[in-house]
Amino acid sequence: xxxxxxxxxxxxxxxxxxxxxxxxxxxxxxxxxxxxxxxxxxxxxxxxxxxxxxxxxxxxxxxxxxxxxxxxxxxxxxxxxxxxxxxxxxxxxxxxxxxxxxxxxxxxxxxxxxxxxxxxxxxxxxxxxxxxxxxxxxxxxxxxxxxxxxxxxxxxxxxxxxxxxxxxxxxxxxxxxxxxxxxxxxxxxxxxxxxxxxxxxxxxxxxxxxxxxxxxxxxxxxxxxxxxxxxxxxxxxxxxxxxxxxxxxxxxxxxxxxxxxxxxxxxxxxxxxxxxxxxxxxxxxxxxxxxxxxxxxxxxxxxxxxxxxxxxxxxxxxxxxxx
Numbered sequence: 001x002x003x004x005x006x007x008x009x010x011x012x013x014x015x016x017x018x019x020x021x022x023x024x025x026x027x028x029x030x031x032x033x034x035x036x037x038x039x040x041x042x043x044x045x046x047x048x049x050x051x052x053x054x055x056x057x058x059x060x061x062x063x064x065x066x067x068x069x070x071x072x073x074x075x076x077x078x079x080x081x082x083x084x085x086x087x088x089x090x091x092x093x094x095x096x097x098x099x100x101x102x103x104x105x106x107x108x109x110x111x112x113x114x115x116x117x118x119x120x121x122x123x124x125x126x127x128x129x130x131x132x133x134x135x136x137x138x139x140x141x142x143x144x145x146x147x148x149x150x151x152x153x154x155x156x157x158x159x160x161x162x163x164x165x166x167x168x169x170x171x172x173x174x175x176x177x178x179x180x181x182x183x184x185x186x187x188x189x190x191x192x193x194x195x196x197x198x199x200x201x202x203x204x205x206x207x208x209x210x211x212x213x214x215x216x217x218x219x220x221x222x223x224x225x226x227x228x229x230x231x232x233x234x235x236x237x238x239x240x241x242x243x244x245x246x247x248x249x250x251x252x253x254x255x256x257x258x259x260x261x262x263x264x265x266x267x268x269x270x271x272x273x274x275x276x277x278x279x280x281x282x283x284x285x286x287x288x289x290x291x292x293x294x295x296x297x298x299x300x301x302x303x304x305x306x307x308x309x310x311x312x313x314x315x316x317x318x319x320x321x322x323x
Contacts, residue, residue, distance in 0.1 A: 014040060015175045015190060016047040016132060039078055044175045044192035046134050051081040053124070055137035055146065058092040063100065067138060069251040072108075073211040074198050075136075083109045083127055085135075087142040090114040102248075106214040115145035125150055125182050134175070134190040144191055151180045156191060205259045209237070212252055228256060 011034050013019060020033040040047040054071045056063055068084065075082050084103055086092065089112035097112075104110040109127065113120035124146070127133075135143040144156040156176075177190045200208075206226040209215045215237055219227070223234035230253070243249050279287050 014045055014047040015177050016049060018048060039080060041075075041078065041080075041134075043074075043195060043198060044134055044136055044190070046175050046177075046190055046192070048132060049080065049134050049190070050131040051083060051127075051133050053083045053085050053127075053133055053135045055085045055087055055135050055141045055143045057088040057138075057141040058086055058096060059088055061138055061140050063096060064138075065099075065247050066251050066254065068103075069212075069248060070198050070200070070255065071136065073203070073208070073255060074200060076211045077200075077203050083111065083124075083133075085111050085113055085124060085137075085146070087113050087115055087146060089119055090117050108213075113142075113146060113149075115142045115149050118149060121146070121149045125187075128180070128187040128189060129182060129185050130187060132177075132188040132190075134192055136192055136195075138195070139193075147178065147189055147191055150182075150189065151178070154178055199262070200255055200259050201262050203259055205256060205263060208256055208259060209252065212248055214248065215241075215252075230256065 013031060013034055014037075017037065018035040019031045020035070021029040022032045023029045037047040039049065041049070052071075052075045054068065054075075056068055063086065072082055072084075084100075086100055092112065100110070111120055111123050111127065113124055115121075128150075135146065137143055148154055148156055175190055175192045177188055180187050180189055203211070205228060209219055209229055215229075218237040218240050219229075221236040222229070222232070223236070224232050227235055227237070229235050229237045229249075241249055
């Protein structure tokens with residue numbers, strides 16, 4: 001239950017929130033306060049986490065670098081540390097592993113696991129110690145299976161992968177936070193529903209490149225300020241990477257186009273709003289904003305107001321009002 005003042009403040013508690021509870025009976029209580037959050041996410045819907053473990057699989061569903069890079073960009077934009085976990089490592093071939101190892105070479109923590117055989121689970125446990133972590137990724141990658149391997153007492157429900165589509169079926173329906181004891185230390189792990197669609201509507205186009213960590217040494221050496229590394233001349237970044245074959249740069253371009261389109265839509269909406277607002281200065285010097293009516297309604301509105309003002313016998317016309 002929520003205390004009335006929390007409802008009035010439109011505070012909706014999330015998994016991971018630190019709250020103050022007032023006991024109302026032996027088995028019930030009411031939340032009277034939600035403490036300030038150090039961070040929060042909408043995908044998954046959780047707060048106060050230390051890191052995100054991005055779980056992808058090597059096979060069924062197949063590994064997808066575009067999805068991985070989008071997850072990395074999204075969580076880094078919230079200044080949250082990321083660990084890359086590639087599950088089903090028992091099905092991983094050498095060429096794909098060599099490709100994925102690129103992420104380790106540019107500084108990401110990369111762990112290969114197999115929920116089936118148990119390989120890599122202890123390495124993952126070590127990274128979870130004394131932290132609040134959330135497992136995020138596509139359906140069918142094995143998030144719940146990994147947590148069950150970490151602690152067999154949890155027995156989280158797991159699902160199958162669609163044979164026809166090669167993608168996972170949704171099994172986890174909500175975010176749940178589990179406390180696990182390992183090496184006499186606590187860690188908290190949140191399982192979350194699988195998803196692959198993320199909108200990058202919180203990121204500015206000119207800042208996107210900073211979420212590609214291998215780009216950072218080159219960004220500030222570009223000739224143009226706020227270079228987007230797209231069509232600009234003398235782009236230092238493009239001169240120092242293989243722009244035709246670097247999969248991360250190609251993914252960057254896809255994200256950039258998406259963000260530019262979002263910015264274009266926002267700008268159009270903002271212009272429409274500004275065009276529909278008129279600013280008047282009152283006699284005391286203060287400005288007030290009035291929404292403009294469409295042309296076809298404007299004359300009708302003035303006529304209606306003037307008729308009512310005359311009935312009051314206080315003023316002849318709206319034009320006589322001192323704004």
